[in-house]
Amino acid sequence: MKAITYDTYGPPDVLKSVELEKPTPADNEVLVKIQATSVTTGDYRARSLDMPAGFGLIGRLVFGVFGPRHKVLGTEFAGEIVAIGKAVKQFNIGDAIFAYPGAALGGYAQYAVLAEDKAIARKPANLTSQEAVALSFGGATALNFLRDKAGIKPGDKVLINGASGGVGTAAVQLAKHFGAEVTGVCSTTNLDLVRSIGADIVVDYTSEDFSRNGQSYDIILDTTGTLSYAGAEKSLKTNGRFLMVAGSLGQMLKMIFARKKDGKKGIAGYAPELAEELRFLAHLAETGAYRPVIDRCYPMDKIVEAHAYVDTGRKRGNVVIAVD
Ligand SMILES: NC(=O)c1ccc[n+]([C@@H]2O[C@H](COP(=O)([O-])OP(=O)(O)OC[C@H]3O[C@@H](n4cnc5c(N)ncnc54)[C@H](OP(=O)(O)O)[C@@H]3O)[C@@H](O)[C@H]2O)c1
Structure with a gap:
């Protein structure tokens, strides 16, 4: 499968397009065919290791001391479940979902696996994957x-x-x-x-x-x-x-x-990645009370430009990446 990886912290051009093996879901995991991901300030921090003053060491502990621990960025993604492990109970093949792995990353790829008890929720029917990805x-x-x-x-x-x-x-x-x-x-x-x-x-x-x-x-x-x-x-x-x-x-x-x-x-503090919060946001989106603001959408092969835009610090709402 196609994926965007990085081996060292730095500017947008550390991101490279590569071929990786398609993952196989474990018993408690779902396999998602990703349609959309995004460039969040979380991706920016994980890529650049530009952390708020005083958080440099914590950034390295979270993202990897000597280099990136998770080589595929992408704090959030949306897509379709195409395979499930034999113990999965909450989701089925064909479900349209959006997910928020957060610091575990993984959205810059054609496929990702995620345990079913992580932050995953069904996509609101009135949003496209490119809109739903920006809910999280x-x-x-x-x-x-x-x-x-x-x-x-x-x-x-x-x-x-x-x-x-x-x-x-x-x-x-x-x-x-x-x-x-x-x-x-x-x-x-x-x-x-x-x-x-x-x-x-x-x-x-x-x-x-x-x-x-x-x-x-x-x-x-x-x-x-x-x-x-x-x-x-x-x-x-x-x-x-x-x-x-x-x-x-x-x-x-x-x-x-x-x-x-x-x-x-x-x-102050960290906002955790919780399935309940995604379900709450999906419900609000369905009722029309909440709609993610999309600034720009880039294709996956323009990921370096997308990151360079987010690096300006001037994005309006969300920057989405069309994977499929
Ligand atoms: N604690 C947590 O768990 C947690 C979770 C997520 C994010 N964060 C952090 O939250 C921060 C914001 O994230 P984000 O994704 O919302 O970033 P963002 O999309 O880049 O938005 C930052 C906004 O700040 C505005 N801005 C810049 N200088 C300003 C000023 N002097 N006064 C008022 N507004 C100003 C910019 O708008 P204008 O162009 O209009 O100035 C920009 O839209 C990041 O530092 C991120 O790391 C923390």
């Missing part, structure tokens, strides 16, 4: 932070900093779904996009500093690493939560040890 990375991260870590509730005032990216576009839509009033912060060119996915208020960070507008929020979610707890805290209501999706180790430690007043909290 941003969606599961935003859902985990907003619902599971922060306990978002109807009527909350929520600010999303970095509202136009993969996590941000999911967070805006999910916060709206949970009944929040949403402010999205992004650059000038993305104001219309962020408004179009449901933000009640948009703030252009190139001309306005939200922390000086006199507003306060129940939840501030930052996907950019540009906010500190000390800076965000002034814009939090009593019992407000600052969600640091991205940030350096120093920012996180300062947040943990900062004196907290008025019940305010700072929350």
Whole structure:
């Protein structure tokens, strides 16, 4: 089968097209014929090992100390199950699915195997594989932070900093779904996009500093690493939560040890890959409450260009790769 692999960390051109043996599913695994994968910031970090300051060692431990441990990138993929192991109970041959292996990677190939109890869910019927593949990375991260870590509730005032990216576009839509009033912060060119996915208020960070507008929020979610707890805290209501999706180790430690007043909290951490979250996102997509934003779609043989585009840090929502 065709696959994209890399042997050393570095710029996009470390990615090479190769022929690999098609995998065979173990008893508890499904074999997926992949139709679409994507270039997430997770793929960017696994390829480049460009980690937030202070996380270099953790990055090597996760992705491989002397070189990439998993040579096929791809944090998420969508496709059709074409074979199952004899102990598989939840899926059948012919099921259209999307999956989120996360740091285990594996989507940049024509086939992948995955244990049935990993993060796999049936593809919503109203989405193509190229749309469904983009449900996972941003969606599961935003859902985990907003619902599971922060306990978002109807009527909350929520600010999303970095509202136009993969996590941000999911967070805006999910916060709206949970009944929040949403402010999205992004650059000038993305104001219309962020408004179009449901933000009640948009703030252009190139001309306005939200922390000086006199507003306060129940939840501030930052996907950019540009906010500190000390800076965000002034814009939090009593019992407000600052969600640091991205940030350096120093920012996180300062947040943990900062004196907290008025019940305010700072929350960082990893958003795990969970099948339940994928099923929740698929259900929302089916009802029309959530639709992944697709910026560009590249064919698999343009993977180097796709990575170079994501390296700019300016993608809008998601960058998809058509495998089939
Ligand atoms: N904790 C976890 O488990 C977890 C999980 C997933 C991702 N992450 C991390 O979350 C971060 C975001 O991921 P992503 O996939 O959403 O990235 P992304 O798609 O590249 O989006 C980042 C966004 O940041 C915006 N931005 C850049 N500078 C900004 C500024 N000064 N103020 C406001 N917005 C700014 C950009 O929008 P404009 O072009 O409009 O500026 C861009 O859309 C990454 O660092 C990733 O590693 C963490």
